[in-house]
Amino acid sequence: MKYIAIDNGLKINTLEYNTFGIDGYESGEQIVENQSVSISIKLGMNKKNKVKRVLLLDVFIEGKNEEILLRKLHLDLFYEFEYKDKYSESDLENLDLYMTKYFLGKTNAIVENVSSIDQSSCFNLNDAIEDINKKVPEELSVEIRSIES
Numbered sequence: 001m002k003y004i005a006i007d008n009g010l011k012i013n014t015l016e017y018n019t020f021g022i023d024g025y026e027s028g029e030q031i032v033e034n035q036s037v038s039i040s041i042k043l044g045m046n047k048k049n050k051v052k053r054v055l056l057l058d059v060f061i062e063g064k065n066e067e068i069l070l071r072k073l074h075l076d077l078f079y080e081f082e083y084k085d086k087y088s089e090s091d092l093e094n095l096d097l098y099m100t101k102y103f104l105g106k107t108n109a110i111v112e113n114v115s116s117i118d119q120s121s122c123f124n125l126n127d128a129i130e131d132i133n134k135k136v137p138e139e140l141s142v143e144i145r146s147i148e149s
Contacts, residue, residue, distance in 0.1 A: 002141045003095055004084035009147060010106070014076035017114050020069055030120060033063040033070055039104075039128050043096055051083040053096070055103050059111065061123045073115055073123055079103045098142050101132040 025031060038060040046052035059075040081099055083092075108125040116122035 002143055003087065003091070004143050004145065005095065005099055006082050006084060007102075007144055007146045008080040008082065010077055010079045010103075012075070012077045014074055015110075015114065016074040017071070017117075018073075019071040019118070022065075022068060022070070031065050031070065033065055033121070035061060035063050035123055037061050037123075037125065037128065039125065041100060043100065049082075051086055053081050053083075053099070055079045055081070055100060057103065057107055059107065059125070061111065061115070063123065071115070071119075073111065075107065075111060075114075077107065077110075079106070094137055094140055095142065097132060097136045098140055099144075101129060101136055102142075102144060104129045104132060 022031070040056075040058040042056040044054045044056070056078045057075070059073070061073045063070045063072070081103075083095060087095065104125055108129060112122040112124055
């Protein structure tokens with residue numbers, strides 16, 4: 001069975017990206033950076049129309065060299081989407097996981113784009129996407145349409 005989901009777009013509430021200069025280092029000099037990623041994911045549904053959903057993502061990423069903060073990113077956004085038809089609860093659980101993975105991928109593109117400005121490497125959400133991907137059934141077939149379709 002092929003499921004259909006409709007991507008109704010996103011709204012960014014907060015997008016903040018800061019880089020910090022470090023005494024003793026020249027501009028352009030490479031510094032070892034460890035990234036820590038914190039993602040809060042909340043999924044809500046419309047009480048009157050259970051096919052309508054909203055996915056809230058709050059992403060915090062810090063790049064540090066030991067204890068020195070090099071840069072940080074905060075992205076708070078939400079995606080609105082809906083399913084074309086009503087599905088069983090078990091189907092909805094899997095579909096919600098699939099849509100979470102899909103929207104994390106879209107969010108990852110934003111994170112990579114913003115955090116690559118004047119940097120030799122960018123932040124990413126690859127580990128989070130992989131964690132969700134492991135939970136999505138391989139046989140799940142979903143067609144995602146945008147509101148323009």
